[in-house]
Amino acid sequence: MTISPAWIAVDWGTSNLRVWAMSDSGSVLAEATSDEGMGTLDQAGFAPALDRLCADWDAAPVIACGMVGSRQGWAEAPYTAVPCTPLSGGFATTHSSRLSVNIIPGLKQASPADVMRGEETQIAGFLAQNPRWDGVICLPGTHTKWVHISADEVVSFQTCMTGDMFAALTGHTVLRHSCGDGWDDDGFATGLDDGISRPERLAARMFTLRAEGLLNGLPQAQARARLSGLLIGAELAATKPYWLGQQVAVIGAGALSHLYVTALSTQGVAATQVNAERATLTGLTAAYRLWKETA
Amino acid sequence: MTISPAWIAVDWGTSNLRVWAMSDSGSVLAEATSDEGMGTLDQAGFAPALDRLCADWDAAPVIACGMVGSRQGWAEAPYTAVPCTPLSGGFATTHSSRLSVNIIPGLKQASPADVMRGEETQIAGFLAQNPRWDGVICLPGTHTKWVHISADEVVSFQTCMTGDMFAALTGHTVLRHSCGDGWDDDGFATGLDDGISRPERLAARMFTLRAEGLLNGLPQAQARARLSGLLIGAELAATKPYWLGQQVAVIGAGALSHLYVTALSTQGVAATQVNAERATLTGLTAAYRLWKETA
Numbered sequence: 001m002t003i004s005p006a007w008i009a010v011d012w013g014t015s016n017l018r019v020w021a022m023s024d025s026g027s028v029l030a031e032a033t034s035d036e037g038m039g040t041l042d043q044a045g046f047a048p049a050l051d052r053l054c055a056d057w058d059a060a061p062v063i064a065c066g067m068v069g070s071r072q073g074w075a076e077a078p079y080t081a082v083p084c085t086p087l088s089g090g091f092a093t094t095h096s097s098r099l100s101v102n103i104i105p106g107l108k109q110a111s112p113a114d115v116m117r118g119e120e121t122q123i124a125g126f127l128a129q130n131p132r133w134d135g136v137i138c139l140p141g142t143h144t145k146w147v148h149i150s151a152d153e154v155v156s157f158q159t160c161m162t163g164d165m166f167a168a169l170t171g172h173t174v175l176r177h178s179c180g181d182g183w184d185d186d187g188f189a190t191g192l193d194d195g196i197s198r199p200e201r202l203a204a205r206m207f208t209l210r211a212e213g214l215l216n217g218l219p220q221a222q223a224r225a226r227l228s229g230l231l232i233g234a235e236l237a238a239t240k241p242y243w244l245g246q247q248v249a250v251i252g253a254g255a256l257s258h259l260y261v262t263a264l265s266t267q268g269v270a271a272t273q274v275n276a277e278r279a280t281l282t283g284l285t286a287a288y289r290l291w292k293e294t295a
Numbered sequence: 296m297t298i299s300p301a302w303i304a305v306d307w308g309t310s311n312l313r314v315w316a317m318s319d320s321g322s323v324l325a326e327a328t329s330d331e332g333m334g335t336l337d338q339a340g341f342a343p344a345l346d347r348l349c350a351d352w353d354a355a356p357v358i359a360c361g362m363v364g365s366r367q368g369w370a371e372a373p374y375t376a377v378p379c380t381p382l383s384g385g386f387a388t389t390h391s392s393r394l395s396v397n398i399i400p401g402l403k404q405a406s407p408a409d410v411m412r413g414e415e416t417q418i419a420g421f422l423a424q425n426p427r428w429d430g431v432i433c434l435p436g437t438h439t440k441w442v443h444i445s446a447d448e449v450v451s452f453q454t455c456m457t458g459d460m461f462a463a464l465t466g467h468t469v470l471r472h473s474c475g476d477g478w479d480d481d482g483f484a485t486g487l488d489d490g491i492s493r494p495e496r497l498a499a500r501m502f503t504l505r506a507e508g509l510l511n512g513l514p515q516a517q518a519r520a521r522l523s524g525l526l527i528g529a530e531l532a533a534t535k536p537y538w539l540g541q542q543v544a545v546i547g548a549g550a551l552s553h554l555y556v557t558a559l560s561t562q563g564v565a566a567t568q569v570n571a572e573r574a575t576l577t578g579l580t581a582a583y584r585l586w587k588e589t590a
Contacts, residue, residue: 071509079510112499113506143469143502159502161468168463173456174438200494203526204407204533207438207454211408214366215374231498238499 003030004058008099009284010050012068013118014039017049021057026285030057038067046074047096054099061295062101063091063288065121065280069103079108079115082154086124087287104287107154114159119145122251125283126274127152135247138264138271140256142167144235146242158242160235163256166228175206178213179227180220187225192263195233202234232263243269252276298325299353303394304579305345307363308413309334312344316352321580325352333362341369342391349394356590357396358386358583360416360575364398374403374410377449381419382582399582402449409454414440417546420578421569422447430542433559433566435551437462439530441537453537455530458551461523470501473508474522475515482520487558490528497529527558538564547571 005021012018015037021030036049046068069077069092080089089105106117119139127133127149139145142163148155170179194205209227212218236243248264248271250257257273264271300316307313310332316325331344341363364372364387375384384400401412414434422428422444434440437458443450465474489500504522507513531538543559543566545552552568559566 108506108510110510112503113510114503115506115509158499159506160498161470161502161505162498164468165464165498165501168467169460172463172467173459175456199497200529200532202494202497202533203455203457203460203530204453206460207456208407208409210456211403211410211454214410215403215405215408234495235498237495238497 002058003056005029005060007060007288008054008057008062009281009288010062010064010066010068010101011118011121011280011284012064012066012073013037014067017053019050019053020281020284021054021060022285022288026281026288028281038070038073043074047094050101051096051098059098061288061291062099063104063284063291064101065104065284065287066118069105070117073103074101075103077103077105079106080120082107082109082156085153086120086127087283087290091287091291102287102291104284107157109157112158114157116145116157116159119147120154121283121287122276122279123147123149123154123283124286125279125281126249126251128282128286129279130249133247133249135249136242138243138248138250138260140250140252140260144260146239148242158239160238162231162235166231169206169227169231170224174210175223175227178210178218178220179224182219182221182224184219184222184225187222188229188259188262189266191226191229191231192233192236192266193229195230196236196263196267197233199234199237202230205230228259229263232259236263236267243267248272249274251279297353298351300324300355302355302583303349303352303357304576304583305357305359305361305363305396306413306416306575306579307359307361307368308332309362312348314345314348315576315579316349316355317576317580317583321576321583323576333365333368338369345396346391346393354393356583356586357394358399358579358586359396360399360579360582361413364400365412368398369396370398372398372400374401377402377404377451380448381415381422382578382585386582386586397582397586399579402452404452407453409452411440411442411452411454414442415449416578416582417571417574418442418444418449418578419581420574420576421544421546423577423581424574425544428542428544430544431537433538433543433545433555435545435547435555439555441534443537453534455533457526457530461526464501464522464526465519469505470518470522473505473513473515474519477514477516477519479514479517479520482517483524483554483557484561486521486524486526487528487531487561488524490525491531491558491562492528494529494532497525500525523554524558527554531558531562538562543567544569546574 006024077092091102301319372387386397
């Protein structure tokens with residue numbers, strides 16, 4: 001049976017390409033995933049990668065979000081400046097041999113300089129599910145975003161490259177000898193407490209993990225969890241003006257998001273955890289409706 | 296003419312091996328360097344590497360410092376616990392086919408856990424040149440050491456892995472796209488001021504460099520210098536109990552040491568800059584005299 005979507009939803013990040021065949025009302029008819037993320041493609045590679053993944057579906061308009069709209073992506077969708085609603089920018093358009101494609105622009109902030117691409121769509125999805133919601137949205141990832149929402153607008157946001165740092169520290173510094181696989185909840189709690197209460201000691205505390213491994217045989221799983229706690233603790237210290245006394249939603253269901261919810265709970269913040277895929281699809285659906293209105 | 300040293304001084308770190316043919320009074324008769332650091336050698340490789348580099352010299356007792364005495368080195372010289380004088384531990388001994396080798400042990404601190412290897416010899420050299428000197432010694436490097444000296448003893452010390460972090464951040468995170476070659480003094484000053492006055496914002500400030508590159512075309516040399524300033528500023532915040540109101544000596548003559556002197560001067564600390572090679576050789580000479588007394 002051939003699938004005839006009303007439109008095709010696309011989430012195209014640095015590492016992965018995900019597509020969904022959608023009904024007009026926003027139900028999923030079929031889906032597919034590939035590892036042909038932006039990072040693996042050159043300019044000419046985007047169109048065939050999308051056509052391949054949607055080959056079994058009838059042609060339909062495409063609504064896409066993510067790094068596909070960056071300068072190194074398929075077609076640049078210039079950033080929209082905050083404060084604004086998350087989907088207020090115009091689509092960038094392009095096409096493959098079969099499909100016409102509309103790309104959602106990311107958001108930018110002038111000072112402190114900051115950018116996002118893809119998260120604006122998840123934010124739009126969350127707000128579509130939670131009308132008139134004011135507070136702070138945290139989107140954990142390689143580059144975690146903290147986003148202040150008021151009156152359906154993104155007022156300001158702050159990116160912390162904690163995940164990127166963690167990977168570089170455990171992979172490419174002396175800590176690669178100290179931080180092995182595995183996990184230790186107490187280690188995370190210890191690091192977190194240290195990171196949030198004395199963030200100014202971060203540079204000094206990290207080498208302690210190495211020295212405790214050499215002198216006291218600190219287990220590698222515990223060192224890894226303590227480093228993660230230290231960095232997320234320092235991030236919470238950096239973003240305190242965002243989450244303190246606010247209603248907080250964490251978009252993401254995986255282990256990393258759970259760490260942020262745990263960390264926030266130690267500060268008396270009961271964050272709501274939100275399904276990321278559902279937020280993305282709801283956001284893409286909201287964008288599709290905007291596109292239909294103007295098409 | 297064959298060189299007949301009274302002893303041979305050896306500084307054997309992770310990346311390099313340096314040897315000096317020495318007179319009994321501590322003058323340099325000849326020297327040689329190779330890139331056969333500990334990191335490139337397995338257990339069986341140390342003896343031939345040393346013999347090769349000293350092949351033109353008559354055999355003589357060797358006094359060595361550095362990572363050669365670590366568990367992964369040639370012969371483990373167990374750490375001496377502070378507080379202690381920098382050369383109070385016994386030598387680890389080993390030999391090649393031609394040479395008998397005495398390795399200076401590193402220092403350890405129980406809490407906060409910390410270790411050093413090689414720096415203790417530079418400290419001993421500095422103290423031999425500056426008797427009854429009290430204050431704080433800073434030894435910049437991949438793992439910068441801050442060392443509190445009183446009554447000729449190492450009282451405590453603190454390692455910050457700032458250099459290691461800088462290399463990992465500029466080489467293995469998104470900042471590799473933002474931080475190019477070159478340097479910008481104003482950028483360093485801006486980052487330093489930010490890092491020292493608001494160290495808790497480090498995690499947030501780093502991504503700002505990426506975003507300013509994307510949005511405002513921040514030059515790569517300026518981003519690199521600002522990141523360096525941010526990290527050294529955060530390190531000064533972490534080590535404030537060490538340097539505040541203290542007499543400070545920075546051992547090292549290169550560009551990195553100069554950055555630390557500049558950074559300290561912004562905090563009203565006029566640090567003395569000390570030649571690192573001279574400190575190493577004076578320290579190895581002090582160790583040679585201790586060895587002769589007990590041999």
